[in-house]
Amino acid sequence: MSEKQVFSRTKGLTGVPFHYCPGCGHGVIHRLVAESLEELGVLGDTIGVAPVGCAVLISSYMNCDMQSAAHGRACAVATGVKRALPDRVVFTYQGDGDLAAIGIAEVMHAAARGEKITVIFVNNAIYGMTGGQMAPTTLPGQKTTTSPYGRDVSSAGFPIDMPQVLATLKGAAYVASVSVDTPKNIIQAKKAIKKAFEVQMKRQGFAFVSVLSPCPTNWGMGPLDAVKWLQDNMLPLYTMGELKTPEEAVASA
Secondary structure, three states: OOOOOOOOOOOOEOOOOOOOOOOOOHHHHHHHHHHHHHHOOOHHHEEEEEOOOHHHHHHHHEOOEEEEOOOOOHHHHHHHHHHHOOOOEEEEEEEHHHHHHHOHHHHHHHHHHOOOOEEEEEEOOOOOOOOOOOOOOOOEOOOEOOEOOOEOHHHHOOOOOHHHHHOOOOOEEEEEEEEOOOHHHHHHHHHHHHHHHHHHHOOOOEEEEEEEOOOHHHHOOOHHHHHHHHHHHHHHHOOOEEEEOHHHHHHHO
């Protein structure tokens, strides 16, 4: 009886075992990025910029050239790499603490300038690597190690919806917000990530994909409860879908 192969490891990953906590979304998102680069045939022409945060070791997992950046500076480093090597596919992979807090100036100005890079933004509503502190994306009322009674918006403000903010900038050509909570949404996330790379390859401008991801360890939940918490609390709060396409960007210019 003949056998039909239905699954194989993408060549975009090195095979090094992930260090992430059980139920964390980084492993799935890494694979989506790797598959997209492999399918586009650009693994050998890609340079990724690793963040400071839980995904700091992504350089060990991705089968392409990688560069590290200081905390929050990934978009600035990616800008330099892309300008020096314009024929390369350049991307950053950043968490919400890295991008929406310390690196918010870098991503805002990179988008405003229309830098032809791709930014993968992982939003788990918390600082993961450093112990679960409140992040700019922490939900109102959400308990963290630095907001043990829940985020009080009267003193800590409201969470920042990064895709919604960046979509208003003329230099942003493609902005999407997706999630990895279900197989259907993972398929949609893959489409958005691949499209973000295609936008860069067509030299259409800045491309940004936000991915909502569970953080069971720092949310103090099991993996299944974390997925349900994301569905019940994050999906209703954050703007989802394609917020801006290259066609809309041209029309509004």
